[in-house]
Amino acid sequence: MEEKLIKDYSCPGRKGYSLPPLEVTKIDLKQELGAYYRSELNLPEVSEVDVIRHYTALSGMNYGIDSGIYPLGSCTMKYNPKRNETVASLPGLSEIHPYQSETDLQGSLALLYNLKEDLIEISGMDEITLQPASGAHGEFTSLMIIKDYFADQNDKKRKKVGSLTNVVKSK
């Protein structure tokens, strides 16, 4: 271990945050929350520069695509163009709430629609969902769709999932 833990930089009373003044009359939380009030909280008490130096030190203990060649396949280690980061952090595309109205999100919806159309062209499929949060999540979603497809046709006997290398019983 080349860099100590953030908690080891802690010193009672040291602060790394700033918030605007409250502006409204303060209510006594201890009284308000009663049995649910929390008094103990053991989190680091460090300054901003402690945070910056500690995590900068940790970054130096990593190796990534930008450090050099990384011939590992399962997560497809390819170069990620920097322009992607620029675009994804535009406030107009990042500071938006999922429950805002469609009228207010036409830009993002257009972007997702175009991505969907491209993925349909690449995969040769007819429809697509961008909902799954990871590859395995997507595989799970496909299996659920297949299961429901057969259930719709009243075909409930199919329980096996085949692949080129092995066949496992689905649970």
Add this chain to the structure above:
Amino acid sequence: MDYISNTDSEKQQMLKKIGVKAVEDLFKMIPAEIVLEKDLAIKEGISELELIRQAQKLAAQNVDLTKLTSFLGAGAYNHYVPGVITALTDRAEFYTAYTPYQAELSQGTLEAIYEYQSMISELTGLGISNASMLDGASAAAEAVLMAARVSRRSQIILPSTINPAYREVIKTYGRGKELDFIELKAENHLINPESIIENLNQKTAAIVLQYPNFFGSIEDFKQISNLVKKNKKTLLVVIANPLLLGILKAPADFGADIVVGEAQSLGNGINYGGPYLGFMACRDDRKLLRQLPGRIVGKTTDSNDKAGFVLTLQTREQHIRREKATSNICTNEALNALMATIYLATMGKAGLQEVASQCYQKAHYLADKIEELTDYQVLNKDNFIHEFVLKVKKDPLTLKNRLRNKNILIGYHLQKVTSADEFLVCVTEKITKAELDNFIEELEVF
């Protein structure tokens, strides 16, 4: 532009070296019948400048939260993200790193996740935390499956005071696992412990509660927990808002066995719903630990007695036969977990308490002022933290649209959850007193 740096002559040199005539020959192993013989109908690549202009144009077609006063919460929270977070997570050593299978190349990420786990343990009060999950809803679903495995039971009590989107995800994950879900109806936005007594039996694997619940209220955990503990083997699963754990008692203190939740509120942007990160913690109990999905980072020493970090207990995911794994659909969200870790380090003890307290104080200021108006009511005014249920007498859609025209988002419309005349209003530290007063004024004149 493409990102392949080899020139034609370099390619020729490489081909010559390995004894291949043309690049195409490298792809000969692909059977002819599956080779794509047409060009894909996808637009040509464009330059960076053109791309940025197109993206800016799309971004301008959104009305983002910097232009609005938003009272939307319901699972995705608009908190301030300190600049220190982006400054650090923009370091390519973090965001271009591989998943930390090769410990020697990943000590930075592994140490950060180790710190993350310790902080989640502290917030929840539970001894064990995993390295993070896909998001809050899937973490809740995994907690339910875990409770069923640990208890070897099949019934899950799922109250209607849980986020409806989470309930859907939990039920979806439960399909094919032969789980029975008992849905408890809320009374005054709370679960009546009596209704739990009626449904607790020898088949009950878990009762799931949200803290604070979907409507912002605190359930009667003391009584519910006593009931659960009387029914041996039944586990108490709590879905908690980690930011509010700055002022709220740790769920372990009232008997939670597994605590999960969405950690987006900790230094992760709102980002239209993702990527987010779920957290998952459980009691320090071997029976639970063995069934905890996802990976865990542990501290160890190498052959030279040097301290370091590794992924431990990996038998839970793809390293063993899939039907023996605790879950096959979880990874950790390392970069998002890093953001949460830096947030908790930066805010620290006093900062997390203060940000949670500000949310509480401002939400209560707003609710008190609304209660003074004639056509509005705060239904859970005596029991809420930073989200409350607003009932309106006048036409709710007209009100919602009218406020939107004044650049105010009234909150999450509860039409499909409870009633068409109710909104879930959320207040975070980002909303100023002037914005609160303006909202009250607009409600009054409507």
